[in-house]
Amino acid sequence: MFGGGGGKSPVTWSPSYFPVLSRARLAHCPASPRLVRKSRGPHGVRRRESPVSLSRRSSSSCLRSRLSGILSPPARYTRWTRRSPGVGVTMATVALVLGVSLLFGWAPLGAGATSQPPNIVFLLMDDMGWGDLGVFGEPSRETPHLDQMAAEGMLFPNFYTANPLCSPSRAALLTGRLPIRNGFYTTNGHARNAYTPQEIVGGIPDSEFLLPELLKKAGYVNKIVGKWHLGHRPQFHPLKHGFDEWFGSPNCHFGPYDNKAMPNIPVYRNWEMVGRFYEDFPINHKTGEANLTQIYLKEAVDFIKKQQAHQQPFFLYWAIDATHAPVYASKSFLGTSQRGRYGDAVREIDDSIGKILKLLQDLGIKENTFVFFTSDNGAALISAPKEGGSNGPFLCGKQTTFEGGLREPAIAWWPGHIPAGQVSHQLGNVMDLFTTGLSLAGLKPPSDREIDGIDLLPAIVQGKVIDRPIFYYRGNEMMAVRVGQYKAHYWTWSNSWEEFSQGIDFCPGQNVSGVTTHSQEEHTNLPLLFHLGRDPGERFPIRVSSLEYKDALLRIFPIVEEHKRTLIPGEPQLNVCNPAVMNWAPPGCEKLRRCLTPPESKPKKCFWLH
Numbered sequence: 001m002f003g004g005g006g007g008k009s010p011v012t013w014s015p016s017y018f019p020v021l022s023r024a025r026l027a028h029c030p031a032s033p034r035l036v037r038k039s040r041g042p043h044g045v046r047r048r049e050s051p052v053s054l055s056r057r058s059s060s061s062c063l064r065s066r067l068s069g070i071l072s073p074p075a076r077y078t079r080w081t082r083r084s085p086g087v088g089v090t091m092a093t094v095a096l097v098l099g100v101s102l103l104f105g106w107a108p109l110g111a112g113a114t115s116q117p118p119n120i121v122f123l124l125m126d127d128m129g130w131g132d133l134g135v136f137g138e139p140s141r142e143t144p145h146l147d148q149m150a151a152e153g154m155l156f157p158n159f160y161t162a163n164p165l166c167s168p169s170r171a172a173l174l175t176g177r178l179p180i181r182n183g184f185y186t187t188n189g190h191a192r193n194a195y196t197p198q199e200i201v202g203g204i205p206d207s208e209f210l211l212p213e214l215l216k217k218a219g220y221v222n223k224i225v226g227k228w229h230l231g232h233r234p235q236f237h238p239l240k241h242g243f244d245e246w247f248g249s250p251n252c253h254f255g256p257y258d259n260k261a262m263p264n265i266p267v268y269r270n271w272e273m274v275g276r277f278y279e280d281f282p283i284n285h286k287t288g289e290a291n292l293t294q295i296y297l298k299e300a301v302d303f304i305k306k307q308q309a310h311q312q313p314f315f316l317y318w319a320i321d322a323t324h325a326p327v328y329a330s331k332s333f334l335g336t337s338q339r340g341r342y343g344d345a346v347r348e349i350d351d352s353i354g355k356i357l358k359l360l361q362d363l364g365i366k367e368n369t370f371v372f373f374t375s376d377n378g379a380a381l382i383s384a385p386k387e388g389g390s391n392g393p394f395l396c397g398k399q400t401t402f403e404g405g406l407r408e409p410a411i412a413w414w415p416g417h418i419p420a421g422q423v424s425h426q427l428g429n430v431m432d433l434f435t436t437g438l439s440l441a442g443l444k445p446p447s448d449r450e451i452d453g454i455d456l457l458p459a460i461v462q463g464k465v466i467d468r469p470i471f472y473y474r475g476n477e478m479m480a481v482r483v484g485q486y487k488a489h490y491w492t493w494s495n496s497w498e499e500f501s502q503g504i505d506f507c508p509g510q511n512v513s514g515v516t517t518h519s520q521e522e523h524t525n526l527p528l529l530f531h532l533g534r535d536p537g538e539r540f541p542i543r544v545s546s547l548e549y550k551d552a553l554l555r556i557f558p559i560v561e562e563h564k565r566t567l568i569p570g571e572p573q574l575n576v577c578n579p580a581v582m583n584w585a586p587p588g589c590e591k592l593r594r595c596l597t598p599p600e601s602k603p604k605k606c607f608w609l610h
């Protein structure tokens with residue numbers, strides 16, 4: 001019934017991939033430490049360790065990573081305890097915050113402490129895949145700075161996004177909540193991906209708490225650089241949701257448009273537009289040239305320097321988009337990659353991240369700055385190879401709830417706190433960045449709502465693995481769930497036959513019979529089950545009649561049942577479209593004399609293809 005896959009040998013996926021991965025880790029294990037690591041946080045009493053002891057530890061850490069295997073989480077899991085609002089969570093959070101604070105040698109602000117909580121930098125890529133980094137086995141090995149970042153920090157091979165598309169993923173990251181809760185989904189069609197194109201009427205609801213909004217309470221200054229994508233109408237502006245500064249765009253850099261049927265996307269500095277893509281910020285589709293990554297780099301560098309000079313803790317959300325089609329790179333990077341234009345974009349980003357990390361080092365704040373690198377969704381295989389990346393050994397890509405759609409490259413970097421060369425088998429999610437960010441700031445998550453993100457600090461600092469499920473949503477439907485190493489598909493769908501026949505393929509070259517279906521197939525009664533440790537490519541469903549299947553489903557069913565029973569969906573924000581709400585006359589257009597006249601208001605149901 002599963003296309004002949006059930007009951008096959010668990011020897012499954014690309015035979016060459018795993019050895020490459022292991023070699024990648026080995027190559028990046030530091031042979032000797034460059035720095036003398038300190039045993040406590042930047043504000044506590046410090047005990048210096050000798051380079052020799054650190055070297056031994058790093059080498060043994062690398063060895064452990066190699067031996068344990070990068071893809072297979074250990075069997076050891078603590079019991080997953082469902083978070084629920086109320087006293088229990090509050091007490092647990094307080095205890096954790098106190099514990100973490102003591103551990104790092106700083107205390108929450110407002111508690112009479114004079115020390116500063118750590119700065120927070122999230123480096124969020126757009127459509128970059130798990131397989132795009134050298135450290136994850138990309139054969140061209142063109143990400144030396146990211147690979148170095150991983151060698152100095154902690155790699156998360158089991159890290160996920162909350163949705164296989166930009167807007168809901170970003171809404172989830174900043175709210176710590178699944179898009180079905182925070183409203184970033186549609187009910188116009190079953191299991192349809194939706195986002196925020198120019199004609200979208202909705203956006204991030206005022207009722208949602210965003211990370212920067214909460215970080216302000218701990219004295220943070222917050223900046224977003226790059227793509228916002230949580231709505232472009234005035235009430236959704238990032239500076240109304242906790243950010244103090246913004247340089248970037250509200251939507252994707254699609255275009256050029258004629259400014260008649262559709263305006264070009266504006267670029268904002270803080271409250272006002274300063275120009276538009278293709279007009280003031282050129283992107284050359286023919287050559288692929290655009291200097292936007294350099295501009296975004298400068299914004300990050302200037303912000304970090306300014307905050308350091310002011311001695312204020314900062315949150316930098318660097319949400320750049322060069323790897324989202326149309327991909328681009330500046331002149332000095334064009335033509336330099338073995339991977340074509342997409343690789344040029346990756347190389348420029350890698351170089352920029354190297355510069356940001358070096359700046360933190362040069363300013364002497366690397367030990368007081370928590371940096372996390374990840375991506376908003378899987379590589380867009382539909383645009384690959386020229387304009388899209390790689391999802392490594394995983395099935396399909398962006399838009400789908402197979403591993404290639406939601407598994408993300410992820411690295412945590414915090415010298416002095418995270419031992420070098422570590423690999424965490426924690427199942428992580430972009431929503432955890434919300435909770436972890438709050439924890440770093442000594443703040444509690446809101447207790448009046450369900451928060452899906454967990455605090456990653458115990459995993460990052462203490463090497464713990466917290467058992468928790470990963471839910472894979474597509475629009476209003478929970479398509480799949482991961483519990484431990486098992487993933488159960490309750491629904492399968494790649495895209496429609498109609499689209500597929502027109503050449504739109506989210507799983508090019510990866511047809512798995514009965515799995516990558518072109519009609520929406522429900523498996524609620526007998527979910528398609530995969531063991532991602534043995535079969536990360538989701539090619540061989542476990543036989544329904546097997547004991548393994550029964551045992552796994554006995555674990556999975558109650559988790560899904562509880563999730564569905566307690567779920568309170570938010571008001572869907574991505575249902576209504578209207579050409580009158582496009583970026584015709586953004587704030588600041590008067591000064592520039594660049595206001596365009598909106599057409600008549602015609603609200604309608606948005607149509608989402610897949």
Ligand SMILES: [Ca+2]
Pocket residue numbers: 126127165166324376377
């Ligand atoms: Ca994206």
